[in-house]
Amino acid sequence: MPSSVLFEVRRQAEESVEKLVNHDRDHKVFNSGDSVFSDKDKMREQGKRKFSWRNETDESFARMRKIAQQRKSLPIASVERRVVDEVRKNDTLIIVGETGSGKTTQLPQFLFNAGFCRDGKLIGVTQPRRVAAVTVAKRVAEECGIELGQKVGYSIRFEDVTSSTTRIKYMTDGLLLREALLDPRLSKYSVIIVDEAHERTVHTDVLLGLLKNVQRARLRSPTNQCLVDSKDFHTSKVLPLKLVIMSASLDARGFSEYLGNAKAVHVQGRQFPVDILYTYSPESDYIDAALITIFQIHLEEGPGDILVFLTGQEEIESVERLVRERALHLSEDSRKILTVPVYSALPSEQQMQVFRPAPDGFRKVILATNIAETSVTIPGIRFVIDTGLVKARSFNPRTGMESLVIIPISKAQALQRSGRAGREVPGKCFRLYTEDEFGKLAESTIPEIKRCNLSNVVLQLKALGIDDVIGFDFMDKPSRMAVVKSLEHLYVLGALTVEGKLSDPVGFQMARLPLDPIYAKGLIVASKLNCLEEMLIIVSMLSVESIFYSPREKMEEARAARKCFASQEGDHITLLNVYRASVESLEKSRMGNQETIRDKTVEKKLNKWCRENFINSRSLRHAREIHRQILGHVQNMGLNVTSCGQDMDQFRRCLAASFFLNAAVKQPDGLYRAMASGQTVQIHPSSVLFGTKPDCIIFNELVRTNHNYIRNISRIDPLWLSEFAPHYYGNKE
Numbered sequence: 001m002p003s004s005v006l007f008e009v010r011r012q013a014e015e016s017v018e019k020l021v022n023h024d025r026d027h028k029v030f031n032s033g034d035s036v037f038s039d040k041d042k043m044r045e046q047g048k049r050k051f052s053w054r055n056e057t058d059e060s061f062a063r064m065r066k067i068a069q070q071r072k073s074l075p076i077a078s079v080e081r082r083v084v085d086e087v088r089k090n091d092t093l094i095i096v097g098e099t100g101s102g103k104t105t106q107l108p109q110f111l112f113n114a115g116f117c118r119d120g121k122l123i124g125v126t127q128p129r130r131v132a133a134v135t136v137a138k139r140v141a142e143e144c145g146i147e148l149g150q151k152v153g154y155s156i157r158f159e160d161v162t163s164s165t166t167r168i169k170y171m172t173d174g175l176l177l178r179e180a181l182l183d184p185r186l187s188k189y190s191v192i193i194v195d196e197a198h199e200r201t202v203h204t205d206v207l208l209g210l211l212k213n214v215q216r217a218r219l220r221s222p223t224n225q226c227l228v229d230s231k232d233f234h235t236s237k238v239l240p241l242k243l244v245i246m247s248a249s250l251d252a253r254g255f256s257e258y259l260g261n262a263k264a265v266h267v268q269g270r271q272f273p274v275d276i277l278y279t280y281s282p283e284s285d286y287i288d289a290a291l292i293t294i295f296q297i298h299l300e301e302g303p304g305d306i307l308v309f310l311t312g313q314e315e316i317e318s319v320e321r322l323v324r325e326r327a328l329h330l331s332e333d334s335r336k337i338l339t340v341p342v343y344s345a346l347p348s349e350q351q352m353q354v355f356r357p358a359p360d361g362f363r364k365v366i367l368a369t370n371i372a373e374t375s376v377t378i379p380g381i382r383f384v385i386d387t388g389l390v391k392a393r394s395f396n397p398r399t400g401m402e403s404l405v406i407i408p409i410s411k412a413q414a415l416q417r418s419g420r421a422g423r424e425v426p427g428k429c430f431r432l433y434t435e436d437e438f439g440k441l442a443e444s445t446i447p448e449i450k451r452c453n454l455s456n457v458v459l460q461l462k463a464l465g466i467d468d469v470i471g472f473d474f475m476d477k478p479s480r481m482a483v484v485k486s487l488e489h490l491y492v493l494g495a496l497t498v499e500g501k502l503s504d505p506v507g508f509q510m511a512r513l514p515l516d517p518i519y520a521k522g523l524i525v526a527s528k529l530n531c532l533e534e535m536l537i538i539v540s541m542l543s544v545e546s547i548f549y550s551p552r553e554k555m556e557e558a559r560a561a562r563k564c565f566a567s568q569e570g571d572h573i574t575l576l577n578v579y580r581a582s583v584e585s586l587e588k589s590r591m592g593n594q595e596t597i598r599d600k601t602v603e604k605k606l607n608k609w610c611r612e613n614f615i616n617s618r619s620l621r622h623a624r625e626i627h628r629q630i631l632g633h634v635q636n637m638g639l640n641v642t643s644c645g646q647d648m649d650q651f652r653r654c655l656a657a658s659f660f661l662n663a664a665v666k667q668p669d670g671l672y673r674a675m676a677s678g679q680t681v682q683i684h685p686s687s688v689l690f691g692t693k694p695d696c697i698i699f700n701e702l703v704r705t706n707h708n709y710i711r712n713i714s715r716i717d718p719l720w721l722s723e724f725a726p727h728y729y730g731n732k733e
């Protein structure tokens, strides 16, 4: 086992700038080194920015001054007027600028100052990830010296921090899609900025196609007459929609072609250099290489926190443990190393922990998935360790099964990862692969739309009135087979009619719920079978990861505690028992009311109960929050929230009726056959049914490691399948 990992050094600037300049050879190139403004202009521009400095304490005054100076020194600051002019002149503009150059935080403010929010219009900025939407909005509110939720706010699924005064709104791309359902012309927005477009999430791709339609629709009257010339933006009453696409690492030419030869501009320059280091030879064990590099940096480099990119929650938890164990062998002083995990299944509130400074004298090591890859600035990060891998969705259109697999990242992702350093001070990025291996990586990430289950997308498009999904103007078309499979899936769930239209009311109801179609259907079925109260709990609990918590040193106690909740019927009723027991424990102290969950004393009680019962309190709190929000949705939709009481057979019938597409039957060899896909699967060891082997089950999750594992499983009677899904199982035994 190597005791150190050897690295070669390259400067990031060489690789990124050259590439981007090549991309943009035909486009105008801004150089932040050029003097764009005269000094007077600059002062006038700066004078327009308003900071609420009066009445601030000295400390916050100093902070505001520091922030103002930081902002001025950003590469994009010196080309403010030119960027604004380009947005004015072009309906669609592509902006490529290096990581940390100030695109996400500054451009919306420039546009606000330039009058793009006149008449109460909003500037919307979409992000592929919740954590970016939240943290960037916080930063921009701070830069403006205002409270979050006033002029600057954010909106993500299950959380809206905006008000009637909000003018710059950060949000996830998925959320803007939902807004389009209610307002197809997105009429409250004057500008939409699609940030980090290189990520090509399925939502970004659908959004781009949709925004092209919205732009056309807003330039035309109902009789299809062209009303507005976009150059008359400020004089016309009907506002065209301005669209800005941004990233540090996108294929500007491809985007430009797709967006009607849209102009692309390049904001050059970065604030601080990042040294890129490659290993001399390939590393066979990236986890071990990451660990060695963490300690190499910790012991040999100067101050600064470390950001490590790993592939998932389990890996992060195991590296966390290993760092703690290895640190014990160091001198007392060198032991001051603090690990902080961040991955998408963590509740937002806990994800925010990574932004807190480490205690004095400690070095913070953030263990992250690609959730921290784009957009975010994590203060204090000086070193990045990039394993070169990512866990990505993979969809098999033939079987209709989606799973997660670990694959190499693209060059664009490597660039984004290194760009998390060099934002406040110069940085270093340690790539745990050779330069040769880097050269072989794909330029950009395969669009998610080509590798995921499309049921949700198709449902959304149908709800937006786009019936011809295959003919939709996607930047990269998904495979025909994948679209057909999802149409089939939605038809079987009852969301579509035979003609492929959204069914009334089921399809419309499903589209309104911000959930996977199968869960949305589960809630609708449950309201008919008098189990909605139970199903709401199950859907909330299934929306979070790792409800149970087993510290290594207390495995036996944790196992015993878990047994108290376990149901022989399966994981769903087990989760129901956990949720209800937690509510009961609060009710005993008259605190069971959901409204009071934010209260500190309630939180303390709940944490204590979770500790005693080996339940992950953060996951449970998150599930309670999701429960509160979905309850609001189903109540607004007028669904019956009733309970089946003690009749758990009725509830299992409801599970079978809801999740019939995920049924599996036992085979003579003890493995299971998933009935819809024909795949061989086996029960995951974490399931309460592991080792019991019931004849027929339904499950909610497929995890592909070296086996096809299924998780969240319940025992069902196979006859229920033909009772509740005769259209699917009617002719089968």
Ligand SMILES: Nc1ncnc2c1ncn2[C@@H]1O[C@H](COP(=O)(O)OP(=O)(O)OP(=O)(O)O)[C@@H](O)[C@H]1O
Residues within 6 Å of the ligand: 070, 074, 097, 098, 099, 100, 101, 102, 103, 104, 105, 106, 135, 139, 247, 248, 271, 374, 375, 376, 377, 378, 379, 419, 422, 423, 424
């Ligand atoms: N929360 C924060 N704390 C401290 N500094 C910040 C914060 N957010 C942004 N900054 C500063 O503002 C700079 C610009 O950030 P911004 O997110 O606007 O850049 P960007 O060009 O959009 O980068 P990327 O392409 O990586 O998203 C950062 O490099 C950093 O110096």
